[in-house]
Amino acid sequence: xxxxxxxxxxxxxxxxxxxxxxxxxxxxxxxxxxxxxxxxxxxxxxxxxxxxxxxxxxxxxxxxxxxxxxxxxxxxxxxxxxxxxxxxxxxxxxxxxxxxxxxxxxxxxxxxxxxxxxxxxxxxxxxxxxxxxxxxxxxxxxxxxxxxxxxxxxxxxxxxxxxxxxxxxxxxxxxxxxxxxxxxxxxxxxxxxxxxxxxxxxxxxxxxxxxxxxxxxxxxxxxxxxxxxxxxxxxxxxxxxxxxxxxxxxxxxxxxxxxxxxxxxxxxxxxxxxxxxxxxxxxxxxxxxxxxxxxxxxxxxxxxxxxxxxxxxxxxxxxxxxxxxxxxxxxxxxxxxxxxxxxxxxxxxxxxxxxxx
Amino acid sequence: xxxxxxxxxxxxxxxxxxxxxxxxxxxxxxxxxxxxxxxxxxxxxxxxxxxxxxxxxxxxxxxxxxxxxxxxxxxxxxxxxxxxxxxxxxxxxxxxxxxxxxxxxxxxxxxxxxxxxxxxxxxxxxxxxxxxxxxxxxxxxxxxxxxxxxxxxxxxxxxxxxxxxxxxxxxxxxxxxxxxxxxxxxxxxxxxxxxxxxxxxxxxxxxxxxxxxxxxxxxxxxxxxxxxxxxxxxxxxxxxxxxxxxxxxxxxxxxxxxxxxxxxxxxxxxxxxxxxxxxxxxxxxxxxxxxxxxxxxxxxxxxxxxxxxxxxxxxxxxxxxxxxxxxxxxxxxxxxxxxxxxxxxxxxxxxxxxxxx
Numbered sequence: 001x002x003x004x005x006x007x008x009x010x011x012x013x014x015x016x017x018x019x020x021x022x023x024x025x026x027x028x029x030x031x032x033x034x035x036x037x038x039x040x041x042x043x044x045x046x047x048x049x050x051x052x053x054x055x056x057x058x059x060x061x062x063x064x065x066x067x068x069x070x071x072x073x074x075x076x077x078x079x080x081x082x083x084x085x086x087x088x089x090x091x092x093x094x095x096x097x098x099x100x101x102x103x104x105x106x107x108x109x110x111x112x113x114x115x116x117x118x119x120x121x122x123x124x125x126x127x128x129x130x131x132x133x134x135x136x137x138x139x140x141x142x143x144x145x146x147x148x149x150x151x152x153x154x155x156x157x158x159x160x161x162x163x164x165x166x167x168x169x170x171x172x173x174x175x176x177x178x179x180x181x182x183x184x185x186x187x188x189x190x191x192x193x194x195x196x197x198x199x200x201x202x203x204x205x206x207x208x209x210x211x212x213x214x215x216x217x218x219x220x221x222x223x224x225x226x227x228x229x230x231x232x233x234x235x236x237x238x239x240x241x242x243x244x245x246x247x248x249x250x251x252x253x254x255x256x257x258x259x260x261x262x263x264x265x266x267x268x269x270x271x272x273x274x275x276x277x278x279x280x281x282x283x284x285x286x287x288x289x290x291x292x293x294x295x296x297x298x299x300x301x302x303x304x305x306x307x308x309x310x311x312x313x314x315x316x317x318x319x320x321x322x323x324x325x326x327x328x329x330x331x332x333x334x335x336x337x338x339x340x341x342x343x344x345x346x347x348x349x350x351x352x353x354x355x356x357x
Numbered sequence: 358x359x360x361x362x363x364x365x366x367x368x369x370x371x372x373x374x375x376x377x378x379x380x381x382x383x384x385x386x387x388x389x390x391x392x393x394x395x396x397x398x399x400x401x402x403x404x405x406x407x408x409x410x411x412x413x414x415x416x417x418x419x420x421x422x423x424x425x426x427x428x429x430x431x432x433x434x435x436x437x438x439x440x441x442x443x444x445x446x447x448x449x450x451x452x453x454x455x456x457x458x459x460x461x462x463x464x465x466x467x468x469x470x471x472x473x474x475x476x477x478x479x480x481x482x483x484x485x486x487x488x489x490x491x492x493x494x495x496x497x498x499x500x501x502x503x504x505x506x507x508x509x510x511x512x513x514x515x516x517x518x519x520x521x522x523x524x525x526x527x528x529x530x531x532x533x534x535x536x537x538x539x540x541x542x543x544x545x546x547x548x549x550x551x552x553x554x555x556x557x558x559x560x561x562x563x564x565x566x567x568x569x570x571x572x573x574x575x576x577x578x579x580x581x582x583x584x585x586x587x588x589x590x591x592x593x594x595x596x597x598x599x600x601x602x603x604x605x606x607x608x609x610x611x612x613x614x615x616x617x618x619x620x621x622x623x624x625x626x627x628x629x630x631x632x633x634x635x636x637x638x639x640x641x642x643x644x645x646x647x648x649x650x651x652x653x654x655x656x657x658x659x660x661x662x663x664x665x666x667x668x669x670x671x672x673x674x675x676x677x678x679x680x681x682x683x684x685x686x687x688x689x690x691x692x693x694x695x696x697x698x699x700x701x702x703x704x705x706x707x708x709x710x711x712x713x714x
Contacts, residue, residue: 019674299704299707299708301700301703301704301707302700302703310690313688314688314689314690315688315689315690316690316692317376317689317690317691317692317704317707317708318691318692318693319692319693319694319697319700319701319703319704320693320694320697320700321681321692321693321694324678324692326690326692328685328690331670331671331672332671332672332674333667333671333672333673333674333683333685333690334674334675335673335674335675335676335678335681335683335692336675336676336677336678337676337677337678340676340677343658343659343676343677344676346658346659346676347656347658347674347676350656350658350674351656351674
């Protein structure tokens with residue numbers, strides 16, 4: 001089998017981590033967790049060149065400089081960057097990458113990974129990729145199902161069916177469930193056999209494109225036309241904007257996976273998080289004995305279970321507060337309760353509506 | 358009667374307003390309330406040159422530049438600054454000023470005012486000064502008693518006795534009460550006739566110095582020796598450090614007022630605050646319809662009764678919090694509940710003990 005091409009999707013913006021993450025400087029390029037940015041960590045997961053080929057990165061024009069900086073930091077000189085002419089959700093982005101990979105070699109397998117997730121157990125993830133591979137070579141599109149620890153309403157779920165013959169860890173997908181209401185999420189957790197959909201996929205480029213052509217012919221043809229004029233071996237691939245912009249915008253789940261003939265799920269528990277807000281960074285971070293996560297120069301006196309994030313050169317001091325998020329970055333300061341951290345978006349909306357501020 | 362010489366005491370440091378107020382840059386020089394600094398506002402109270410002579414300012418060497426800047430801003434070119442060789446509390450500071458004033462004219466009356474208070478009704482204050490003046494000319498040391506609105510434990514109190522004959526608004530002082538416990542404060546409020554001691558005094562320089570010599574001969578002689586070598590008409594008066602440093606350190610209340618023969622109190626309600634912490638600035642500030650005081654670029658969403666202070670160039674955004682103090686100044690950010698605002702001192706102490714931070 002040929003080497004797997006990592007396809008890293010870096011189109012997200014992540015305003016739920018304002019003020020650190022903004023449209024101009026999204027979360028995947030910020031050193032929010034562990035060592036380096038989440039994009040750099042994602043590159044690191046497939047650094048083993050015995051198993052993986054050089055990565056294909058899909059991103060917008062505004063973020064190419066960030067991508068290049070992290071590629072240089074990772075010591076990767078042979079990556080290719082597909083610069084999306086516009087954001088069209090994940091299905092067209094993956095289609096562009098699959099078209100480039102198929103041009104290399106029709107039988108190439110791609111491992112699609114969002115750039116803005118963290119994993120604490122990369123070995124578990126890579127083992128799951130190996131587990132999925134025979135089914136993928138045989139024609140399946142493989143998803144990875146994250147062990148669901150609680151009835152999260154912010155994720156999609158995958159309902160697993162029977163295992164494939166002789167491979168107990170590779171199961172057919174019964175159905176995809178979009179972000180569920182609370183009671184449905186609780187019922188799925190109670191029933192078992194339901195996993196979070198992490199948006200990570202292993203599939204042969206040719207098999208994926210065949211499904212795309214069958215289910216989404218308009219998308220397939222516009223992506224194909226957009227990539228046709230490029231040289232897919234170049235370090236920077238600029239698909240034709242006119243061709244790409246007529247593509248429908250849709251997620252891979254909705255456009256392809258839900259209707260595909262052969263979809264499997266490999267359950268895995270790689271210590272995954274999509275870092276979907278400041279509360280997640282409190283969960284992920286190292287806590288002091290009072291449950292505070294302190295990033296940078298942060299002082300907590302008689303304070304419990306806070307997430308305190310002092311940007312470069314800044315100092316945060318709190319007294320007598322609990323369960324708060326306090327973030328200072330540049331000239332901005334955010335204060336919000338942990339349990340309401342998702343409401344950061346109301347600030348971003350306010351600022352957009354009052355752009356003279 | 359000759360014009361009154363305003364004596365402005367500017368020796369305080371005010372770490373309870375960290376991070377805006379520090380030893381190097383204390384609160385009286387910061388634009389925390391209304392127009393300009395509290396020092397500038399204090400200068401403005403006695404700007405009427407028909408009634409007041411040029412001010413005498415007492416401050417430490419580190420703050421002379423701030424004083425000069427505010428004097429220039431006030432358009433005052435003939436003020437004199439007495440530069441204290443060291444801090445020795447209020448009694449020696451006032452003694453230096455009284456000695457300089459007496460050298461001008463033995464019968465001069467001085468109006469002693471701390472530089473770090475605010476008053477919203479200056480007319481009421483000036484009327485009280487006029488009310489006090491006949492008793493002061495007759496030999497009394499006059500204090501001003503602030504109408505006590507609640508059983509504050511952070512202030513000293515003045516217990517008023519009988520009025521002087523024919524002057525119902527000038528009362529003898531029965532006793533001075535240092536910062537009381539809560540139950541005592543409540544009892545004083547309930548009993549009536551008790552006022553907050555604002556540290557503001559009107560007295561003839563010669564009468565004050567006679568009491569000082571009688572009660573505190575060591576202090577009187579060291580202050581006298583310290584001022585003797587100077588020219589009291591100079592714009593900058595530098596008392597002799599060796600002479601001054603041997604003076605005992607004591608407050609005017611304890612050293613002179615409590616034991617003086619003739620002390621009177623003039624009750625007044627000038628909208629006074631000593632701005633003793635961030636909670637006071639919330640009380641003093643203009644509130645939005647949700648009870649938030651917002652200084653600078655501060656955004657409050659679904660938030661109530663907060664004090665939000667964004668320093669120059671900074672932006673504070675809060676969501677879903679109540680009764681918090683959030684202050685950003687330079688590279689520092691403070692977050693503390695309003696009701697615990699006095700505990701800011703624990704941060705200042707922490708920083709002093711960890712000075713490498």
